[in-house]
Amino acid sequence: MNKTKRRWPRWLLELALVLLAFVLLQAWMTRDAPRGPAPDITGVLLDGTPVTLADLHGKPALVHFWATWCPVCGLEQDAIDAIADDHAVLTVVIDEGQADAIRAYMREEGVDYPVLHDPGNNIARDYAVRGVPASFILDPAGNIRFVARGYTTGIGLRLRLWWAGR
Numbered sequence: 001m002n003k004t005k006r007r008w009p010r011w012l013l014e015l016a017l018v019l020l021a022f023v024l025l026q027a028w029m030t031r032d033a034p035r036g037p038a039p040d041i042t043g044v045l046l047d048g049t050p051v052t053l054a055d056l057h058g059k060p061a062l063v064h065f066w067a068t069w070c071p072v073c074g075l076e077q078d079a080i081d082a083i084a085d086d087h088a089v090l091t092v093v094i095d096e097g098q099a100d101a102i103r104a105y106m107r108e109e110g111v112d113y114p115v116l117h118d119p120g121n122n123i124a125r126d127y128a129v130r131g132v133p134a135s136f137i138l139d140p141a142g143n144i145r146f147v148a149r150g151y152t153t154g155i156g157l158r159l160r161l162w163w164a165g166r
Contacts (some may be wrong), residue, residue, distance in 0.1 A: 039126035061088035080153030084113035
């Protein structure tokens, strides 16, 4: 038996341990997140449009918390922008800055997903968000189906949205 064939079982075991560590870390990071019916959200988007969480009911939806000062959030923003083109998306920015500064940031970055400004972190508190990015996938009835803290790929979010819609 050559060396490569003997290494496969070890590589598979190491991969399984890494995946297990990732799953356990996500479970620990989301342990305080709400489950079941999503806490209500009401406000006015940066573009002046009134919004409530009920506006998202009837289809799977993504509620995404982020900040302009967060480098990891910046890595996700293109994926969030693309998802907003064909799914219900509401993003909540927790920056304490002025809305004009957030609009300028979005123009510079070339993204235009719906943004609700939460400078007092009231909405973030309702969702037990202690760090960003944080993503909540809702089913069509408005129940939280998945919670992710930290970086999440666009494909990962899309798969969760698809699963929540089943």
